[in-house]
Amino acid sequence: MKKYLALLAFMGLFAVSCSDDDSIPDNGGNPEPPIDFTSGSADFSTYVALGNSLTAGYSDAALFVDGQTSSFPNMLAGSFAEVGGGAFTTPFMADNLGGMTLGGVPIAGNRLFLDFSSGSPTPRPVDGQGTTEITNTLAGPFNNMGVPGAKSYHLLAPGYGNVAGVQAGLANPYFARFASSPSATVLGDAVAQNPTFFTLWIGNNDVLGFATSGGSGVDQTGNLDPSTYGGNDITDPNVFASVYNQILQALTANGAEGVVANIPDVTSIPFFTTVPHNPIPLDPATTDLLNGAYAAYNGGLAQLQALGFISAEELARRTITFSAGPGNAVVILDEDLTDLTAFNPALINMRQATADDLLVFTSQTIIGTLANPNDPTSINGVAVPLADRWVLTPEEQELISTATTAYNQTIEALAQQYNLAFFDAFSYLENLASQGVPLSDGSVVTAQYAVGGGFSLDGVHLTPRGNALAANEFIRAIESRYGAVLPKIDPLAFKGLYIN
Known part of the structure; x- marks a missing residue:
């Protein structure tokens, strides 16, 4: 994210510095008639x-x-x-x-x-x-x-x-x-x-x-x-x-x-x-760790979908998976998802963001930080879902x-x-x-x-x-x-x- 903003800022400064030294265009010696x-x-x-x-x-x-x-x-x-x-x-x-x-x-x-x-x-x-x-x-x-x-x-x-x-x-x-x-x-x-x-x-x-x-x-x-x-x-x-x-x-x-x-x-x-929905890069080991950690959540969703409590579309929307490399979507809370906590308190209303979600500009200050300073695995937007205030859903x-x-x-x-x-x-x-x-x-x-x-x-x-x-x-x-x-x-x- 910092490299992304650095590039944006550099290009912006270049554009500003160039435009501050504009010369008067040559009109061929033919002055414009007064208005x-x-x-x-x-x-x-x-x-x-x-x-x-x-x-x-x-x-x-x-x-x-x-x-x-x-x-x-x-x-x-x-x-x-x-x-x-x-x-x-x-x-x-x-x-x-x-x-x-x-x-x-x-x-x-x-x-x-x-x-x-x-x-x-x-x-x-x-x-x-x-x-x-x-x-x-x-x-x-x-x-x-x-x-x-x-x-x-x-x-x-x-x-x-x-x-x-x-x-x-x-x-x-x-x-x-x-x-x-x-x-x-x-x-x-x-x-x-x-x-x-x-x-x-x-x-x-x-x-x-x-x-x-x-x-x-x-x-x-x-x-x-x-x-x-x-x-x-x-x-x-x-x-x-x-x-x-x-x-x-x-x-x-x-x-x-x-x-x-x-x-x-x-x-x-x-x-x-400005802030993309998928700014998370992951190495293979971290990817495997995260997918293992979310396996129980995904399995619980699948069970409730089989029982008819959520649709197949909502199951697909809520299933959380990561892949090695750049471009992983952040995990967010979404109040418009079906509340399943009565069946299992761990099945909170979370999902991964899509291109249809808008992350607010200030979310870049929280994504990738630790929700708990004493827990190096509590990474906001990855292991800990972003709160509602950081995302504007469809x-x-x-x-x-x-x-x-x-x-x-x-x-x-x-x-x-x-x-x-x-x-x-x-x-x-x-x-x-x-x-x-x-x-x-x-x-x-x-x-x-x-x-x-x-x-x-x-x-x-x-x-x-x-x-x-x-x-x-x-x-x-x-x-x-x-x-x-x-x-x-x-x-x-x-x-x-x-x-x-």
Whole structure:
């Protein structure tokens, strides 16, 4: 795994270093005719951006000044300024480390970078203590109202920025820094600015926590009370629809125009596509030892299948076998298998992973380690199955897909109802993951971890270059709806990876 990440990181650094020295292409001495930029029917004089970490400029597992400066709303504001757009303010963090403290006690870690000190490039937090103290509240208002961690219904929640509630997990530390009052709502602070134009990209976190926790949350479909939800739960689609409609009603009440974006397929991001399901190499002796150890488990399954308690398909799915050489699948727990422990406590719900399972990015920190330091045979993912939080099974992926589809149907329908511009982020980022996006210098931005230039080292959030691509898609949607002609963002002017 370390060699795999080392190769990825090396290739990523090579791509970044090359693209940072781009020359201006020779156009043969024939200058391009000037473009007459126009706002069309839109009014960008007061632009407010609502959303979560994607809007805030969160990158590499933290929010920090350079990332905020490279947020897509900040890029859009620069484009809007060419056609009458006004000032755009951001609740900047105190430094480029990204950590936060509450009363001097650290509550959030620093941003990641690639550390080469061991000879094998590894993402790790930058050194030092971040100086962003959340009790040092900022005087607003702020045009960038992106709040990392916010779900759709959090934008309407009074007290979501109450510093006193942060320690108890009842409030958001990022919003606490710039909320207008302890009882303020994100939406209320946005509407108070009387925006003439807005962007809204919210809803990723309504499924993302469930996904990144390996499906450890609960699908709350049918539960209309979000105050009872856990942090990793999937939001009920009807709750989402009601909240989203309330947000748009408030934003457009005074005639503001805007653009909304739907929710990407979170399972296509590097957080779920980097760690293979079969990373285990084995020598012949270890292979024989493991197959012998699992013989009783496999035999017990076969007996219960013969008695009709499980199907032949489930028997095949649960039978665990290893072979000498590379490419052995990890052993995982799967709550959707038939519970057989009433017959035999040793027949727990375990099986080997397949290509249909998605191992979360952080699982690489546990695979191959010892579950019991005093037992050299207790290797996680081999002799000890990985817990549910390390793997997103097909059944869990289906829950995410169903919710995402419902949310996106709501977003598109309400965009039409309110006559707003619409950015299909789901399709765009799906294309980024499957084919990549070519740039003018011949390079291609992809979703591959550390190499692609589209996603940061946390495997979830966009890089500055990824934000530039997203900003251009927002611009195209705005131009299509409002007849505007706006300056585009040059992705090559922004980093594809922070390397220090």
